[in-house]
Amino acid sequence: MPxxxxxxxxxxxxxxxxxxxxxxxxxxNMSRAISKTADGPLYAxxxxxxxxxxxxxxxxxxxxxxxVERLSYLVLKKGFKRNRPAxxxxxxxxxxxxxxxxxxxxxxxxxxxxMAFLLSEWLPDFQIGWYVWAYHVGLxxxxxxxxxxxxxxxxxxxxxxxxxxxxxxxGI
Numbered sequence: 573m574p575x576x577x578x579x580x581x582x583x584x585x586x587x588x589x590x591x592x593x594x595x596x597x598x599x600x601n602m603s604r605a606i607s608k609t610a611d612g613p614l615y616a617x618x619x620x621x622x623x624x625x626x627x628x629x630x631x632x633x634x635x636x637x638x639x640v641e642r643l644s645y646l647v648l649k650k651g652f653k654r655n656r657p658a659x660x661x662x663x664x665x666x667x668x669x670x671x672x673x674x675x676x677x678x679x680x681x682x683x684x685x686x687m688a689f690l691l692s693e694w695l696p697d698f699q700i701g702w703y704v705w706a707y708h709v710g711l712x713x714x715x716x717x718x719x720x721x722x723x724x725x726x727x728x729x730x731x732x733x734x735x736x737x738x739x740x741x742x743g744i
Contacts, residue, residue: 579722583722586720586721587657587661587714587720587721590714590721591717593715599715600667600715600716602712603667603712603715604667606705606712607680607709609705609709610680610684611680612683615634615683615687619631619634619635627694629742630694632742633739636738636741637686637735637739638683638734640734640738641686641730641731641734641735642679644734645677645679645682648676648677649674649676649679650674652674653674654674654675654676654720655673655675656673656675656718656719657675657717657720658717658718664717665717666717666718667715667716668716668717675718675719675723676722676726677723677726677727677729677730678713678719678723678726678727679727680709680713680727681706681709681710681719681723681728682727682730682731684705684706684710684731685706685710685728685729685730685732685735686732686734686735687702687731687735688702688705689731689732689735689739690738706728707728710727710728713727
């Protein structure tokens with residue numbers, strides 16, 4: 573357990589460093605906007621676009637992959653039950669109300685990295701852009717005060733792993 577405690581201490585220290593940045597209002601407003609892009613409805617719209625342009629294989633990959641990603645996410649959330657920063661840090665309130673109680677892993681980050689991975693396969697010319705967006709989704713969740721850095725790191729790993737698995741299953 574000392575190893576986990578040292579990771580948590582580093583996580584809290586990094587979290588506080590992020591919270592102490594100058595231009596906090598600007599960063600918070602930008603974080604709200606970026607975070608909203610990973611709320612989920614955009615993914616459904618994207619699936620409809622794939623279906624409309626005849627890319628039904630991508631709709632199946634998205635559906636199957638997101639099913640595995642969401643189930644894994646829920647198992648991890650309920651299993652680890654890591655409290656959010658506002659619940660364990662003194663004199664701290666997050667800038668938004670999170671959609672659920674626990675923070676590990678970050679579902680927004682997981683979904684964003686899932687989509688970045690898939691979109692990089694479908695439209696590889698924009699790969700850097702997809703991952704810059706996903707990275708900023710993860711950062712936004714920290715700057716909004718609803719996740720610790722390791723929550724977003726594990727979310728990125730979860731989303732990427734599920735996308736890789738979904739693509740491997742269909743042979744892409």
